[in-house]
Amino acid sequence: MTGKENEPAFRGYGRSLPMALLRARDTVMNRFRPILRAHDITEQQFRILRALTSANELRAVDVSKSTLLSPPSLSRTIKGLEQRGLISRRMEQDDQRAFLLSISKKGAALVAKIGQQSEAEYLDIESRIGAKKMDQLHKLLTEVDEKI
Amino acid sequence: MTGKENEPAFRGYGRSLPMALLRARDTVMNRFRPILRAHDITEQQFRILRALTSANELRAVDVSKSTLLSPPSLSRTIKGLEQRGLISRRMEQDDQRAFLLSISKKGAALVAKIGQQSEAEYLDIESRIGAKKMDQLHKLLTEVDEKI
DNA sequence: TATCAACAGTTAACATATCAACTAAATTCT
DNA sequence: AGAATTTAGTTGATATGTTAACTGTTGATA
Numbered sequence: 001m002t003g004k005e006n007e008p009a010f011r012g013y014g015r016s017l018p019m020a021l022l023r024a025r026d027t028v029m030n031r032f033r034p035i036l037r038a039h040d041i042t043e044q045q046f047r048i049l050r051a052l053t054s055a056n057e058l059r060a061v062d063v064s065k066s067t068l069l070s071p072p073s074l075s076r077t078i079k080g081l082e083q084r085g086l087i088s089r090r091m092e093q094d095d096q097r098a099f100l101l102s103i104s105k106k107g108a109a110l111v112a113k114i115g116q117q118s119e120a121e122y123l124d125i126e127s128r129i130g131a132k133k134m135d136q137l138h139k140l141l142t143e144v145d146e147k148i
Numbered sequence: 149m150t151g152k153e154n155e156p157a158f159r160g161y162g163r164s165l166p167m168a169l170l171r172a173r174d175t176v177m178n179r180f181r182p183i184l185r186a187h188d189i190t191e192q193q194f195r196i197l198r199a200l201t202s203a204n205e206l207r208a209v210d211v212s213k214s215t216l217l218s219p220p221s222l223s224r225t226i227k228g229l230e231q232r233g234l235i236s237r238r239m240e241q242d243d244q245r246a247f248l249l250s251i252s253k254k255g256a257a258l259v260a261k262i263g264q265q266s267e268a269e270y271l272d273i274e275s276r277i278g279a280k281k282m283d284q285l286h287k288l289l290t291e292v293d294e295k296i
Numbered sequence: 297t298a299t300c301a302a303c304a305g306t307t308a309a310c311a312t313a314t315c316a317a318c319t320a321a322a323t324t325c326t
Numbered sequence: 327a328g329a330a331t332t333t334a335g336t337t338g339a340t341a342t343g344t345t346a347a348c349t350g351t352t353g354a355t356a
Contacts (some may be wrong), residue, residue: 059334060334061334061335075335097333098335099334100336101334
């Protein structure tokens, strides 16, 4: 008896890292989805808006990378955000292919509002998991990004 | 000086747990996507197939829950898998509303093959992160599911 | 038992994702 | 300089995701 007779030839759900990450993200997002929804913003839209609050201006390609949205998705999502006056674009002088995106005051206000409401959820999450473990988790996730 | 003057009113990318989870999952999936693709299987299809290898028969609703696929998505994805002969369904006697899904031999063979190829990637990932930290990560992710 | 609520699964309508192919501009190479 | 390659972004075709509404059970309630 090796104790492994009944193990499948492949990794079951319990040891599937992608599945564990997906499940955890889904669980966490359950907290934030109502907030986004109340402001009529999708997850993807919010990712873009928040990325743009981290800098004055960003190239679309950089937003694409930092939000993990594919260029086509980004291209289409941007249109709606522009039409709603949440972001704006301007051509880049040095490179006629590219343009720079920036968040509008209205957009920044929306992100601030959503961020404010989200903070309550974050604090509750942190109180349930513990600040130390949350820190550990963030570190491990960063490590996955950097080493894999 | 509190050292926090320049912090945004909302959580930046660095402290966004959903984003960190998404990013980590994307990084890990980069390893597995080529394998799935080589077998002409999507991530979602594989989630279903693997869920079905964990039991003889499962109700669609249970597959939906364990794969995190919405009932409509599952409903449509199942059709393709059935047509490819990878799974089969039969009506449940006790409940005429439901049916039971099971994986076929062909499906099981496919999952085994993919699982085998994936294992090499898993081992490499584990060697880069370390078994202890991988364990920690899994534990933390489980904790998020259970406590949030 | 008749009614009503809850549940399993599907369908339809619409939004988003993905992949390949494309335009146009910038880089690199010779 | 001129040709080939790379890069930024878009578009089209198709697949998948999402929400709401729907059919047909089953279960609870009165």
